[in-house]
Amino acid sequence: xxxxxxxxxxxxxxxxxxxxxxxxxxxxxxxxxxxxxxxxxxxxxxxxxxxxxxxxxxxxxxxxxxxxxxxxxxxxxxxxxxxxxxxxxxxxxxxxxxxxxxxxxxxxxxxxxxxxxxxxxxxxxxxxxxxxxxxxxxxxxxxxxxxxxxxxxxxxxxxxxxxxxxxxxxxxxxxxxxxxxxxxxxxxxxxxxxxxxxxxxxxxxxxxxxxxxxxxxxxxxxxxxxxxxxxxxxxxxxxxxxxxxxxxxxxxxxxxxxxxxxxxxxxxxxxxxxxxxxxxxxxxxxxxxxxxxxxxxxxxxxxxxxxxxxxxxxxxxxxxxxxxxxxxxxxxxxxxxxxxxxxxxxxxxxxxxxxxxxxxxxxxxxxxxxxxxxxxxxxxxxxxxxxxxxxxxxxxxxxxxxxxxxxxxxxxxxxxxxxxxxxxxxxxxxxxxxxxxxxxxxxxxxxxxxxxxxxxxxxxxxxxxxxxxxxxxxxxxxxxxxxxxxxxxxxxxxxxxxxxxxxxxxxxxxxxxxxxxxxxxxxxxxxxx
Amino acid sequence: xxxxxxxxxxxxxxxxxxxxxxxxxxxxxxxxxxxxxxxxxxxxxxxxxxxxxxxxxxxxxxxxxxxxxxxxxxxxxxxxxxxxxxxxxxxxxxxxx
Numbered sequence: 001x002x003x004x005x006x007x008x009x010x011x012x013x014x015x016x017x018x019x020x021x022x023x024x025x026x027x028x029x030x031x032x033x034x035x036x037x038x039x040x041x042x043x044x045x046x047x048x049x050x051x052x053x054x055x056x057x058x059x060x061x062x063x064x065x066x067x068x069x070x071x072x073x074x075x076x077x078x079x080x081x082x083x084x085x086x087x088x089x090x091x092x093x094x095x096x097x098x099x100x101x102x103x104x105x106x107x108x109x110x111x112x113x114x115x116x117x118x119x120x121x122x123x124x125x126x127x128x129x130x131x132x133x134x135x136x137x138x139x140x141x142x143x144x145x146x147x148x149x150x151x152x153x154x155x156x157x158x159x160x161x162x163x164x165x166x167x168x169x170x171x172x173x174x175x176x177x178x179x180x181x182x183x184x185x186x187x188x189x190x191x192x193x194x195x196x197x198x199x200x201x202x203x204x205x206x207x208x209x210x211x212x213x214x215x216x217x218x219x220x221x222x223x224x225x226x227x228x229x230x231x232x233x234x235x236x237x238x239x240x241x242x243x244x245x246x247x248x249x250x251x252x253x254x255x256x257x258x259x260x261x262x263x264x265x266x267x268x269x270x271x272x273x274x275x276x277x278x279x280x281x282x283x284x285x286x287x288x289x290x291x292x293x294x295x296x297x298x299x300x301x302x303x304x305x306x307x308x309x310x311x312x313x314x315x316x317x318x319x320x321x322x323x324x325x326x327x328x329x330x331x332x333x334x335x336x337x338x339x340x341x342x343x344x345x346x347x348x349x350x351x352x353x354x355x356x357x358x359x360x361x362x363x364x365x366x367x368x369x370x371x372x373x374x375x376x377x378x379x380x381x382x383x384x385x386x387x388x389x390x391x392x393x394x395x396x397x398x399x400x401x402x403x404x405x406x407x408x409x410x411x412x413x414x415x416x417x418x419x420x421x422x423x424x425x426x427x428x429x430x431x432x433x434x435x436x437x438x439x440x441x442x443x444x445x446x447x448x449x450x451x452x453x454x455x456x457x458x459x460x461x462x463x464x465x466x467x468x469x470x471x472x473x474x475x476x477x478x479x480x481x482x483x484x485x486x487x488x489x490x491x492x493x494x495x496x497x498x499x500x501x502x503x504x505x506x507x508x509x510x511x512x513x514x515x516x517x518x519x520x521x522x523x524x525x526x527x528x529x
Numbered sequence: 530x531x532x533x534x535x536x537x538x539x540x541x542x543x544x545x546x547x548x549x550x551x552x553x554x555x556x557x558x559x560x561x562x563x564x565x566x567x568x569x570x571x572x573x574x575x576x577x578x579x580x581x582x583x584x585x586x587x588x589x590x591x592x593x594x595x596x597x598x599x600x601x602x603x604x605x606x607x608x609x610x611x612x613x614x615x616x617x618x619x620x621x622x623x624x625x626x
Binding site: 098099100102103195196209210235238239241301303304307308310311318322325326327328329330331332336337338339340341342343344345347348351356357359360361363364367374376377378379380381382383384386418419432433434435460 | 532536537539540541543544545546547548556559560562563564566567568569570571572573575578579580581582583584585587590592600601604605607608609610611617619620621622
């Protein structure tokens with residue numbers, strides 16, 4: 001096992017036991033990035049020198065006998081829409097190129113206080129608008145499982161970095177599925193916490209009533225570990241909810257016996273790829289075999305969720321993005337005779353096509369004469385969608401569904417059809433509208449042996465239950481240990497677990513059926529995480 | 530609702546964006562398709578449903594009015610495209626006489 005392959009909890013233990021120095025860990029990750037990022041292109045900015053300096057400081061702390069902190073020495077990547085003091089932060093937009101924030105986002109502060117080392121900023125769809133990372137203003141990120149395919153989005157850089165072992169863990173942001181969908185498409189774990197649980201201070205706003213920061217990690221234990229560090233009330237975010245701190249690690253019990261898991265029928269209808277259906281179906285069977293009670297439930301307003309989202313999110317975005325006017329930071333169009341011309345020119349040069357499309361859509365639906373017909377209507381339907389979840393979760397401990405209707409698609413496949421791209425979010429936007437927590441975990445392989453994600457949704461602030469079910473499933477299966485083949489595929493090809501390139505062997509059962517049967521550990525197999 | 534080139538012109542002015550003629554045609558077509566899709570919401574009777582602007586019921590979040598340090602002007606101006614002293618400098622705003 002190479003250092004860069006370790007999970008955060010494994011690496012932290014080695015550092016705590018002084019088997020590994022923090023500087024060694026950071027160098028291992030930087031070397032890995034040098035080896036594979038030319039192919040994956042997960043990072044827009046590397047913080048090499050800052051990371052090494054912080055690593056040496058951490059090693060000195062430990063040498064003085066100070067206790068290891070929860071994420072001591074763990075190299076993490078941050079999506080490029082979270083402010084990092086002294087490290088360029090662009091939202092993968094030309095309009096913010098060169099912007100160096102004078103302050104840290106709260107999540108960045110909390111991670112560093114917990115001992116994590118920030119090694120770089122990851123690529124994303126510009127201003128988090130997109131589902132493939134093709135809308136980056138700089139370059140697309142590639143899926144580590146198949147470099148001809150997208151990693152999903154908008155947190156595609158963070159998901160690809162974790163999947164390719166270029167970061168031990170990462171942060172993404174999720175407005176309509178931007179943590180969960182790329183996590184699913186890259187075969188890693190991604191959580192969107194309850195709205196208000198994690199501070200948005202220093203997160204560059206897209207749609208303020210939907211945005212939430214969440215961890216992207218190699219396993220569920222890491223997800224709980226990172227969530228415990230970043231969750232909590234922050235007086236600098238007025239939508240941050242004051243609550244008692246929760247130890248998410250304690251709740252990780254590999255037991256779902258007697259738990260009621262709702263299966264919303266609307267999430268298993270048309271439009272789902274057969275391979276995704278097979279993998280998710282097998283996952284439900286696994287949960288049932290483990291003693292969970294599956295219950296059919298209905299979320300009757302699901303078919304209106306995407307339309308609601310595509311009114312609410314662009315409306316909020318059009319307002320939030322009004323601040324990019326070339327006055328205080330970022331790009332300014334040169335040589336303009338007056339300020340209005342300068343602002344118009346700056347925005348027209350600086351924003352990409354999808355961002356302009358959403359600003360236009362949001363401005364239109366908020367403009368005089370249309371506000372009630374579109375925006376107000378959407379807010380009312382949002383109430384109906386939320387009530388659906390309240391009702392379903394009264395009778396169930398959590399709900400399960402596919403994360404994405406398809407596996408990772410090829411570059412360019414959906415770029416000329418905005419509505420087709422928006423459909424990638426069909427199973428994820430609802431959690432943002434309702435504000436509930438939802439995690440995506442690897443649950444098998446679908447078409448062309450690409451990863452499939454299982455989404456688990458829970459009650460407001462009940463991350464503990466969502467993570468418990470995720471953890472139990474993970475302990476019973478091996479999907480999270482599968483890694484893509486990347487880099488020097490020489491004699492020492494650093495591949496652990498199974499590789500998708502091996503075809504049928506990937507599931508370990510040799511059956512090679514479409515959708516991949518779950519890799520089940522032998523009965524009584526001990527958890528080894 | 531069909532979005533016309535005139536609508537695109539008006540909304541672009543509000544949003545401080547400029548498009549060439551080809552882009553305008555593409556934008557009108559794409560926005561029309563999206564708006565047509567979202568009009569699906571009209572199938573629902575929402576007469577007595579209250580709107581939900583936020584996922585958490587927080588109201589009037591206030592903090593104590595304590596004196597404390599804020600962002601240093603030099604730091605705030607570091608990213609400015611243009612400055613003059615402690616100010617952001619911009620092209621002319623008012624019409625000259």
